Amino acid sequence: MPALVSKSLRDYRRGLIGWTLGIGVFMLVYLSVYSSIVADPDTYGPAALAKFPGPLKDLMGGLDNFTSGAGYLQAVAYQMFGPLLFTMCAVTLGSQVIAQPEERGTLELTLTLPIDRRRLLLERFAALALSLLGIALITFVLVAGMASALDMGVPFVNIVAAHTGLFLLVLFFGTVTVTVSAATGRKSLSMGVAGAWAVGGYVVETLGRDVAAISWLRWLSPFHYYLDGRPIYQGFPTGGYLVLAGATIVLLLTAMLAFDRRDVGV
Amino acid sequence: MTAVVETEGLTKFYGKRRGLEDLNLVIHPGEVFGYLGPNGSGKTTTIRLLLDVIRPTSGRVTVLGTDPRDASVRSRIGYLPGELFLEGRERARDYLAFLGAVRGGVPRTRIEGLAERLEADLSAPMGKLSKGNRQKVGLIQAFMHEPELLILDEPTGGLDPLVQQEFLTMVREVRASGRTVLMSSHVLAEVEHVSDRVGIVRAGRLVAVEDISALREKAVRRVEFHFDAPVPREAFENLAGVRDLRVEGAAVSCTIDGRPDALIKAAARFTVVHMVSAEPDLEEIFLTYYSDEEARHARAGVEESA
Structure with a gap:
C-alpha cells in the first residue's frame, strides 16, 4: 500500500472507528426489534399504516410494508436512517481528505513531499474509499446476520444489492465533499454542498414519486439511482448503480484537475 | 555552476493584493542565504512559490535546475514551514518515518541522531507537542534526508538559545558539505551569524541583496x-x-x-x-538606507490605487 494511503487511513482512524460503532449499534438495535414489530400487525401492519398519506410514508423511509422482512429492512437500514447516518459519516470523512488538513495547516508539509498533486488527492481519496468500504462490509455482515437470525426471509443477494447501492450512494456524497474541498479548500462549504444535495436529493426522490411538480428533478438526485430500482425487493438495479459509479468517477477526475490548478492554503 | 534557485520577474498577486512583485533572485550552490523582511513582506510567499504550494501570477522560477511543478525535485529539498502544524495521536517518530519513506527512505539512526542533538522528544503524540518540540520535529524532518537545498521559514522561532546554537551548527555543516540553505527571518540577528548573503524584502519587493559583511557596516x-x-x-x-x-x-x-x-x-x-x-535593528536599516526606495514604492502604491 502506498505510504500516503496508509498514512491517510491513520489520519481518518479516529472518525472511522466512531462511525463504524455508531452505525453498527444503530443497525443492531433497530433490527433487533423486528420480532416485536412483526408480532404486532395491528399497530404496524399495512392496514394500520394505510391512514398515513403515501408521500409521507415515503419520506419517512417507505413504510409501505413494515411487517415484512424486506419492508422493514428497507425502512430502517436502506431508505432513511441507514443512508442518513452513513452519508453524514462519508461527508465528515470526505472533509478530512483535503479541506480540514488544509484549513488546519497540516496539508502544507504533505504538499511539499515528492508526490504530485493529482496523486496526492487520489491516494487520500483511496483511503477514504477504503474506509467507507470497511464500514459497508462490517454493517453488511451485521444486517445479513440479523436478517438470517430473525428469519426476515429476504434473499441474500438482495441484501448484497441494497448494501452495494448504499455504499455507492455514500461514496458519491463523500466524493462531492472531496471535489468541493479540492476546488475551494473550504471545509464548511464542501460539507454544506454535499449535505444540501443529500437532503434535497432524498426529499425530491421520495416525495417526487407522488408529487408531479418536483418529479422531473429526480434525475438530479443520487437517491433516485439507488432507490428507484428497489434493490431489496428486486436485486441489483445495474443501470442506476453504473450512473452513481460513473458520476463518482467524473467528480473524482474533476477534483484532481481542480486541486492541481490552485494555490493551497491561502 | 548552475544556480540552486533562480527567479525571473517572479510575481504573485492574491486577487488584487500584492504578495510578491518582480523578484529576480539567484542563490548559488553552497551558500547560506538569509531572506529578511518584516512579517507580511513576501518571504513566505516566495518560499511557497519555490515549493509549488502556490503558483506564480507571472514570471519564472527554477529550483535545482527544474520547474518546481515537477514533484520529484521535492525529494531533494528539505522544508520547514513558517508555521508548522502537527496534530493527531500519531507519535512524532512515526510521522517522521512516514515522511522519510515518501522521500525515498531515511535511516532510523539518522532521525534518532538528530533528535538527540536537538533534544527532541519523539515519543509524544504530535497533537501534544510543545511549541519548542514541534519546531524541533520540523527541523528534523527538514534535515533528515540530507537534501541539496534546505528552505527554512523562520527556523528559530520557539527554540531555546542552546538549541538555536545547535541548529546554527547544523546549518554550517550543511554549508560545509557543499549544500545550500535559504532561511528567512524578520530578525537580522537570527541569520547574520550563518548567512553569506542576505536579501531584504519589503512590501512584496526585494529591495536589496547584500553581502552580510557589507550589511553589518551599514547597520x-x-x-x-x-x-x-x-x-x-x-x-x-x-x-x-x-x-x-x-x-x-x-x-x-x-x-x-x-x-x-x-x-x-x-x-x-x-x-x-x-x-x-x-x-542593530533590521527595521532601522530599512528606515535609514532604504527609505528612498520605500518612498518611491509608497508613491507607486498610491498611483496604483488611484
Missing part, C-alpha cells in the same frame, strides 16, 4: 553612554556616523551607522560609567 545601532558628570553637547556633535543625538545631563544617546570609532573616541574623553549598545 544602525542605538548607543547610550552614561558618564559620571554632565557632558557638553558640543563634544558629540558632528561626529562621523552619529545621528539622532540626545544629550541629557550625564547621559548621551544616539544611533550610529557603520563604524563606532569616532563616537568611542569622543566618549573616551570623559569617565564612562555605563554603556548600552543594542543589536
Whole structure:
C-alpha cells in the first residue's frame, strides 16, 4: 500500500472507528426489534399504516410494508436512517481528505513531499474509499446476520444489492465533499454542498414519486439511482448503480484537475 | 555552476493584493542565504512559490535546475514551514518515518541522531507537542534526508538559545558539505551569524541583496553612554556616523551607522560609567538606507490605487 494511503487511513482512524460503532449499534438495535414489530400487525401492519398519506410514508423511509422482512429492512437500514447516518459519516470523512488538513495547516508539509498533486488527492481519496468500504462490509455482515437470525426471509443477494447501492450512494456524497474541498479548500462549504444535495436529493426522490411538480428533478438526485430500482425487493438495479459509479468517477477526475490548478492554503 | 534557485520577474498577486512583485533572485550552490523582511513582506510567499504550494501570477522560477511543478525535485529539498502544524495521536517518530519513506527512505539512526542533538522528544503524540518540540520535529524532518537545498521559514522561532546554537551548527555543516540553505527571518540577528548573503524584502519587493559583511557596516545601532558628570553637547556633535543625538545631563544617546570609532573616541574623553549598545535593528536599516526606495514604492502604491 502506498505510504500516503496508509498514512491517510491513520489520519481518518479516529472518525472511522466512531462511525463504524455508531452505525453498527444503530443497525443492531433497530433490527433487533423486528420480532416485536412483526408480532404486532395491528399497530404496524399495512392496514394500520394505510391512514398515513403515501408521500409521507415515503419520506419517512417507505413504510409501505413494515411487517415484512424486506419492508422493514428497507425502512430502517436502506431508505432513511441507514443512508442518513452513513452519508453524514462519508461527508465528515470526505472533509478530512483535503479541506480540514488544509484549513488546519497540516496539508502544507504533505504538499511539499515528492508526490504530485493529482496523486496526492487520489491516494487520500483511496483511503477514504477504503474506509467507507470497511464500514459497508462490517454493517453488511451485521444486517445479513440479523436478517438470517430473525428469519426476515429476504434473499441474500438482495441484501448484497441494497448494501452495494448504499455504499455507492455514500461514496458519491463523500466524493462531492472531496471535489468541493479540492476546488475551494473550504471545509464548511464542501460539507454544506454535499449535505444540501443529500437532503434535497432524498426529499425530491421520495416525495417526487407522488408529487408531479418536483418529479422531473429526480434525475438530479443520487437517491433516485439507488432507490428507484428497489434493490431489496428486486436485486441489483445495474443501470442506476453504473450512473452513481460513473458520476463518482467524473467528480473524482474533476477534483484532481481542480486541486492541481490552485494555490493551497491561502 | 548552475544556480540552486533562480527567479525571473517572479510575481504573485492574491486577487488584487500584492504578495510578491518582480523578484529576480539567484542563490548559488553552497551558500547560506538569509531572506529578511518584516512579517507580511513576501518571504513566505516566495518560499511557497519555490515549493509549488502556490503558483506564480507571472514570471519564472527554477529550483535545482527544474520547474518546481515537477514533484520529484521535492525529494531533494528539505522544508520547514513558517508555521508548522502537527496534530493527531500519531507519535512524532512515526510521522517522521512516514515522511522519510515518501522521500525515498531515511535511516532510523539518522532521525534518532538528530533528535538527540536537538533534544527532541519523539515519543509524544504530535497533537501534544510543545511549541519548542514541534519546531524541533520540523527541523528534523527538514534535515533528515540530507537534501541539496534546505528552505527554512523562520527556523528559530520557539527554540531555546542552546538549541538555536545547535541548529546554527547544523546549518554550517550543511554549508560545509557543499549544500545550500535559504532561511528567512524578520530578525537580522537570527541569520547574520550563518548567512553569506542576505536579501531584504519589503512590501512584496526585494529591495536589496547584500553581502552580510557589507550589511553589518551599514547597520544602525542605538548607543547610550552614561558618564559620571554632565557632558557638553558640543563634544558629540558632528561626529562621523552619529545621528539622532540626545544629550541629557550625564547621559548621551544616539544611533550610529557603520563604524563606532569616532563616537568611542569622543566618549573616551570623559569617565564612562555605563554603556548600552543594542543589536542593530533590521527595521532601522530599512528606515535609514532604504527609505528612498520605500518612498518611491509608497508613491507607486498610491498611483496604483488611484
